[in-house]
Amino acid sequence: xxxxxxxxxxxxxxxxxxxxxxxxxxxxxxxxxxxxxxxxxxxxxxxxxxxxxxxxxxxxxxxxxxxxxxxxxxxxxxxxxxxxxxxxxxxxxxxxxxxxxxxxxxxxxxxxx
Amino acid sequence: xxxxxxxxxxxxxxxxxxxxxxxxxxxxxxxxxxxxxxxxxxxxxxxxxxxxxxxxxxxxxxxxxxxxxxxxxxxxxxxxxxxxxxxxxxxxxxxxxxxxxxxxxxxxxxxx
Numbered sequence: 001x002x003x004x005x006x007x008x009x010x011x012x013x014x015x016x017x018x019x020x021x022x023x024x025x026x027x028x029x030x031x032x033x034x035x036x037x038x039x040x041x042x043x044x045x046x047x048x049x050x051x052x053x054x055x056x057x058x059x060x061x062x063x064x065x066x067x068x069x070x071x072x073x074x075x076x077x078x079x080x081x082x083x084x085x086x087x088x089x090x091x092x093x094x095x096x097x098x099x100x101x102x103x104x105x106x107x108x109x110x111x112x113x
Numbered sequence: 114x115x116x117x118x119x120x121x122x123x124x125x126x127x128x129x130x131x132x133x134x135x136x137x138x139x140x141x142x143x144x145x146x147x148x149x150x151x152x153x154x155x156x157x158x159x160x161x162x163x164x165x166x167x168x169x170x171x172x173x174x175x176x177x178x179x180x181x182x183x184x185x186x187x188x189x190x191x192x193x194x195x196x197x198x199x200x201x202x203x204x205x206x207x208x209x210x211x212x213x214x215x216x217x218x219x220x221x222x223x224x225x
Contacts, residue, residue, distance in 0.1 A: 004155075009153075031211045033212075040217070041217070042201075042215050042216065042217035042218060043156075043201070043215040045212060048211070048212055050211065058212070090155050090156070092155075094211060096211065099143070099144035099146070099161050099163055099205055100143075100144060100146070100203075100205030100211055100212070100213050101146060101158055101161055102146075102158070102203075102213060103158065104148075104155030104156045104157070105155050106153075106154055106155050107153070107154065107155050109153070
């Protein structure tokens, strides 16, 4: 089975802090994704990576950056956390040529106070 | 912008009832997936449909992809409390992109 793990299930940070969310997958997938999920808005893509050191902006990249130094690890960085970044953050991975099927981690519930 | 509209947004039914959830778009997708998400967890892939008109069954769940590959439905027979969750449809964009377009989901509650 594909396993995608995220570094924290729950996180509370203060406004202005730099926040790192880490995601690791164990299936050698090329593609990795970061989403945020908010009530009424669904899943929104923040960033997408299709290879090591390769990244592409999603629909809502403002206020976020990403890092992919190794194939199995994809990090999401909030440079200066703000209260409107309070959300559920979901990481996913997918292999190529599998009709876009994605495998999700359990999510990180981030609260910024 | 390709959008996927899911309906209904909320559904509360009694155990043993049947239900259908719809996922519609004006755009064509190369494939479509259904996921189920439980509270506090990430979505879990249920099925992928690829061919127009395709029907797939997963125990009491039946998934159908529209002939024109613009819409899909999920039918649950004799719903059980364990079916409770958020059901998400997601379409793979044409042209080989690995990114998915997600619907906003249908929140299903099955009462015992």
